Amino acid sequence: MAFCCWKWFMHFGSRCSLIRTARSSIRRTPLLGRCGYHRTSGTCFLNPEMRGFLEENTEVSSSGHLTPEIQLRLLTPRCRFWEEKADLWPYGDPFWAIYWPGGQALSRYILDNPDVVRKGSVLDLGSGCGATAIAAVMSGASQVLANDIDPIAGMAMVLNCELNNVTPFPVITKNIIDTELDNWDLIVLGDMFYDDQLANSLHHWLRKCIKTHGTEVLIGDPGRPQFLSHNIQSQLHKVVEYSLPESTRQENNGYSSSTVWRYQP
Numbered sequence: 001m002a003f004c005c006w007k008w009f010m011h012f013g014s015r016c017s018l019i020r021t022a023r024s025s026i027r028r029t030p031l032l033g034r035c036g037y038h039r040t041s042g043t044c045f046l047n048p049e050m051r052g053f054l055e056e057n058t059e060v061s062s063s064g065h066l067t068p069e070i071q072l073r074l075l076t077p078r079c080r081f082w083e084e085k086a087d088l089w090p091y092g093d094p095f096w097a098i099y100w101p102g103g104q105a106l107s108r109y110i111l112d113n114p115d116v117v118r119k120g121s122v123l124d125l126g127s128g129c130g131a132t133a134i135a136a137v138m139s140g141a142s143q144v145l146a147n148d149i150d151p152i153a154g155m156a157m158v159l160n161c162e163l164n165n166v167t168p169f170p171v172i173t174k175n176i177i178d179t180e181l182d183n184w185d186l187i188v189l190g191d192m193f194y195d196d197q198l199a200n201s202l203h204h205w206l207r208k209c210i211k212t213h214g215t216e217v218l219i220g221d222p223g224r225p226q227f228l229s230h231n232i233q234s235q236l237h238k239v240v241e242y243s244l245p246e247s248t249r250q251e252n253n254g255y256s257s258s259t260v261w262r263y264q265p
């Protein structure tokens, strides 16, 4: 994910030094072994050092978003790196440390409508903090897989599962867009249509997943330009729209609502 995207959609960047000055830092992301990320059967494990770093530099938050029943470790104004120089942040841009409006809407919808996931398999693509995957587990999904290309997101998800007394689900950190997938009952994507190229790739790949496996696809989005102008729009069905809490509005460029869409090509 390029820095310009981060800056572009984070009004919030004007207040948070880390976010404001975050650079294209993929090359700064340490090797998985160095940062304490290990995978056995797809589940992330944290070494004490990495756990300490994440706990020290995030705050447990359950307010200001649409799902107060889910606690999350997020970057808040009380965290050191809110003001600290971004250069001192040793990993890639911490997108996982924000609970984005699209993910909030999806999670709210899943918690309020557990039948959507109950006893089914759910893939949360671009899962970030993991809230939507956690909502799926809480609502009775039989199998949940989170996918995010940022390995630190995988570690944050372990902490967030613990916070919510949810058994950690597998997380895969390779890019699976355009790959052949197993049959998932449902794919959920929160705030993933923020970049034209990514939106195009997702569109083609999701259509293939639906045609091949009959997968259901739900997309959460607050109305980002790349989403509203994309030709996927003609194949979307509005499921529900949520008014966003004030603090989420302030942190997200004034977006006042977030909508869950069903993609039905």
Ligand SMILES: C[S@@+](CC[C@H](N)C(=O)[O-])C[C@H]1O[C@@H](n2cnc3c(N)ncnc32)[C@H](O)[C@@H]1O
Pocket: 001, 095, 096, 098, 099, 100, 101, 102, 103, 104, 125, 126, 127, 128, 129, 130, 147, 148, 149, 150, 153, 174, 175, 176, 177, 189, 190, 191, 192
């Ligand atoms: C805007 S955040 C949304 C996070 C979460 N879904 C939410 O709504 O809070 C986008 C996330 O997608 C991840 N991402 C970007 N490109 C990806 C890709 N090709 N495959 C999987 N994850 C990706 C980023 O690392 C980031 O965590």
